[in-house]
Amino acid sequence: MKNTQMLLGDEAIALAAIHSGMSAAYSYPGTPSTEIVETIQREVKNDPDLDVICAWSINEKVAMEEGCGASMIGKRALIIMKHVGLNVAADPFMNMAMTGTSGGLVICVADDPSMHSSQNEQDSRFFSEFAKILCLEPVDSQECYDMTMQAFELSEQFKTPVMIRLTTRVAHSRTGVILSENKQDKKSISLPTDFKNWTLLPCNARPQYVALLEKQKDLQVYANTYELNEINIVPGAQKGVVVGGLAYPYFKECLSELKASHVRVCTYPIPDEKIKKLINAVDELYVIEEGYPLIENQLYRLIHETGKTLTIHGRNDGTFPMAGELTPDVVRKGFGLTINEEGVYPLSSLVKGRPPQLCKGCPHADTYNALNDVLKGHEQERLVFSDIGCYTLGAYPPYEAIHSCVCMGASVSMAKAAGENGLKYSVAVLGDSTFEHSGITPLLEGVSKKVPFTVIILDNARIAMTGGQERIMSEEQFIPFILGTGIDEKHVRLIKPIPKNHEENVQVIKEECEYPGPSVIVARRVCIQK
Amino acid sequence: MNKDIIFCGVGGQGVLSVASLFINAANDVGLHVKQTEIHGMAQRGGAVTSQVRVSDDPIHSPIIALGTADFIVASEPMEALRQVSFLAKEGCIISSMTPMKNIEYPDIEEVHGQIKDFKNNKLIDTAKICEEISNLRAANIILLGSLVAELNIEGLSDAIQTRIKIAFAKKGEKIVESNLLGFAKGLE
Numbered sequence: 001m002k003n004t005q006m007l008l009g010d011e012a013i014a015l016a017a018i019h020s021g022m023s024a025a026y027s028y029p030g031t032p033s034t035e036i037v038e039t040i041q042r043e044v045k046n047d048p049d050l051d052v053i054c055a056w057s058i059n060e061k062v063a064m065e066e067g068c069g070a071s072m073i074g075k076r077a078l079i080i081m082k083h084v085g086l087n088v089a090a091d092p093f094m095n096m097a098m099t100g101t102s103g104g105l106v107i108c109v110a111d112d113p114s115m116h117s118s119q120n121e122q123d124s125r126f127f128s129e130f131a132k133i134l135c136l137e138p139v140d141s142q143e144c145y146d147m148t149m150q151a152f153e154l155s156e157q158f159k160t161p162v163m164i165r166l167t168t169r170v171a172h173s174r175t176g177v178i179l180s181e182n183k184q185d186k187k188s189i190s191l192p193t194d195f196k197n198w199t200l201l202p203c204n205a206r207p208q209y210v211a212l213l214e215k216q217k218d219l220q221v222y223a224n225t226y227e228l229n230e231i232n233i234v235p236g237a238q239k240g241v242v243v244g245g246l247a248y249p250y251f252k253e254c255l256s257e258l259k260a261s262h263v264r265v266c267t268y269p270i271p272d273e274k275i276k277k278l279i280n281a282v283d284e285l286y287v288i289e290e291g292y293p294l295i296e297n298q299l300y301r302l303i304h305e306t307g308k309t310l311t312i313h314g315r316n317d318g319t320f321p322m323a324g325e326l327t328p329d330v331v332r333k334g335f336g337l338t339i340n341e342e343g344v345y346p347l348s349s350l351v352k353g354r355p356p357q358l359c360k361g362c363p364h365a366d367t368y369n370a371l372n373d374v375l376k377g378h379e380q381e382r383l384v385f386s387d388i389g390c391y392t393l394g395a396y397p398p399y400e401a402i403h404s405c406v407c408m409g410a411s412v413s414m415a416k417a418a419g420e421n422g423l424k425y426s427v428a429v430l431g432d433s434t435f436e437h438s439g440i441t442p443l444l445e446g447v448s449k450k451v452p453f454t455v456i457i458l459d460n461a462r463i464a465m466t467g468g469q470e471r472i473m474s475e476e477q478f479i480p481f482i483l484g485t486g487i488d489e490k491h492v493r494l495i496k497p498i499p500k501n502h503e504e505n506v507q508v509i510k511e512e513c514e515y516p517g518p519s520v521i522v523a524r525r526v527c528i529q530k
Numbered sequence: 531m532n533k534d535i536i537f538c539g540v541g542g543q544g545v546l547s548v549a550s551l552f553i554n555a556a557n558d559v560g561l562h563v564k565q566t567e568i569h570g571m572a573q574r575g576g577a578v579t580s581q582v583r584v585s586d587d588p589i590h591s592p593i594i595a596l597g598t599a600d601f602i603v604a605s606e607p608m609e610a611l612r613q614v615s616f617l618a619k620e621g622c623i624i625s626s627m628t629p630m631k632n633i634e635y636p637d638i639e640e641v642h643g644q645i646k647d648f649k650n651n652k653l654i655d656t657a658k659i660c661e662e663i664s665n666l667r668a669a670n671i672i673l674l675g676s677l678v679a680e681l682n683i684e685g686l687s688d689a690i691q692t693r694i695k696i697a698f699a700k701k702g703e704k705i706v707e708s709n710l711l712g713f714a715k716g717l718e
Binding site for chain 2: 004005006116117140168169172173174175176249250252253327328329332339340343344345346347348350351352353354355356357358359390393
């Protein structure tokens with residue numbers, strides 16, 4: 001076990017990218033993906049000679065496009081985001097499959113089944129299938145490391161971006177990793193000689209799409225030969241199991257109690273020939289995967305092609321639950337194996353919930369207290385639209401100050417729409433970084449159309465929820481930037497949210513809520529965690 | 531040998547740090563190790579857990595099955611009770627007595643009483659030991675000492691002391707010494 005390091009999946013990906021000669025990493029923070037860039041930044045700080053670009057991007061769409069630009073000039077780049085970030089970046093993502101890549105381009109997306117710290121549990125494998133690019137799915141930190149190294153090579157081999165799909169338990173588990181001794185140098189600039197690929201005019205896009213479809217055959221061949229897509233036919237076994245992602249280690253734990261043949265899936269496209277071999281060898285088929293039934297829904301076609309009749313036991317028939325992450329217990333139960341339920345100690349009624357909460361002394365608390373005082377008595381004519389960040393915790397008692405949280409930036413767009421549709425007190429509350437990420441464009445709309453609504457920016461100068469990363473704009477830039485929308489400067493107010501300013505802040509918020517036009521209040525106090 | 535351990539407590543108590551220190555030491559003595567943790571919203575004063583599995587043999591799942599954990603190591607007593615569905619029948623709860631009252635808290639005597647009802651339990655007055663060793667932040671290291679005493683894995687105690695020296699080196703000799711002392715108190 002010498003030279004084995006205990007690394008998070010996230011840390012292993014960061015090191016693999018550095019060891020692969022990555023020139024730049026582009027990302028917006030989001031649990032459980034944040035530690036990838038933080039690790040790269042730590043490595044660069046410890047060794048400035050590394051010379052890797054790894055500052056945070058303003059949002060995921062920009063990060064995706066930055067990665068595209070780096071690849072176009074021949075550099076290797078890593079793009080990182082959480083699953084919902086890929087929605088933001090979907091436009092460049094889909095089109096980068098069409099342009100193809102020059103320098104190796106790896107897109108690492110971290111899903112969060114069970115929604116430990118997310119608003120949904122969407123499955124990014126569907127995005128890789130949608131875009132028709134290769135996706136690799138590791139289950140431990142060593143595989144995170146190895147597959148990321150492979151992904152850079154594969155991206156250059158197939159000339160497409162390659163996705164690494166993580167889930168929370170892979171990103172945030174520490175397991176042993178042996179690092180490669182074969183470290184690559186960074187690539188030098190090499191410009192494309194033909195720009196047609198990169199210029200998706202319809203006349204160029206049509207042949208590019210045909211070329212992308214042609215690549216599918218190569219990707220399919222690769223999937224069928226990929227070593228970790230293992231097939232194991234047990235003579236006489238009636239049960240067959242197709243197992244993907246983190247289901248694999250759970251399955252391995254009950255393998256000794258099951259007489260079953262199996263195929264492991266860790267590439268998308270899935271290894272169809274291996275799975276057909278399995279189908280031909282068994283009488284009933286189980287499929288376990290972390291996420292939505294993606295492999296499962298493809299099995300119907302593969303079974304049809306073999307001409308066999310087989311029932312599939314998976315998420316669709318309830319063998320495994322449709323929602324939530326897999327656990328060893330869920331997998332055992334699906335196979336009808338005994339689980340320890342009888343022996344499980346019951347939860348004591350003494351145990352109370354302990355939800356996350358705003359820190360003691362958090363500036364957001366002071367702003368919420370003031371806002372609540374302003375809107376008290378106006379319950380029938382007010383809504384406070386909020387957003388993604390620490391301040392979403394203002395939904396809980398004792399504040400109960402906000403009424404929505406949908407996606408990054410939605411607070412401003414929703415408040416603007418509510419304001420122009422006649423809601424008297426239409427307020428958006430969002431953080432400084434969320435504002436930079438996706439709040440600027442709807443503010444520009446609201447200001448240009450002179451919509452009566454108020455945007456409160458909780459400016460703690462940090463991306464606090466994910467651990468206090470720095471935002472893009474400096475303090476000096478921030479208010480001039482808002483004024484640059486053309487908003488009346490009398491209605492851009494700066495307050496300091498501290499308890500002794502309460503009455504004064506109530507007055508400012510009240511004035512702007514009553515003003516029948518667009519207004520912005522910047523509530524500025526640095527996060528107490530920094 | 532394989533042991534499944536749940537570290538738990540409240541965000542900000544250092545649960546993830548102590549789990550990380552433990553697994554690095556276990557790795558140092560050549561064991562197979564897997565550890566999983568939940569970050570994100572849990573950082574803000576919510577319940578935090580880290581599941582740790584160590585074994586002589588390769589480990590598959592990073593997650594512990596219900597009713598199979600050998601130890602719950604709790605920085606906070608009510609958080610120990612939250613995790614009992616994972617505990618094996620013969621499993622042991624090692625918990626600090628000191629409550630973290632950032633919520634409406636149940637009667638602490640009752641919480642202690644329920645922990646003592648478990649056949650194997652070690653309820654430790656970490657606050658008192660912290661005062662004795664003049665380091666008010668050593669509770670987790672004391673609990674770790676207690677865990678290592680129960681585990682009885684060759685070389686692990688030394689490996690943890692080495693890791694303590696590395697982990698606290700930046701904070702000065704005094705902090706290193708008091709943590710080593712806290713660890714020794716836990717071992718007793």
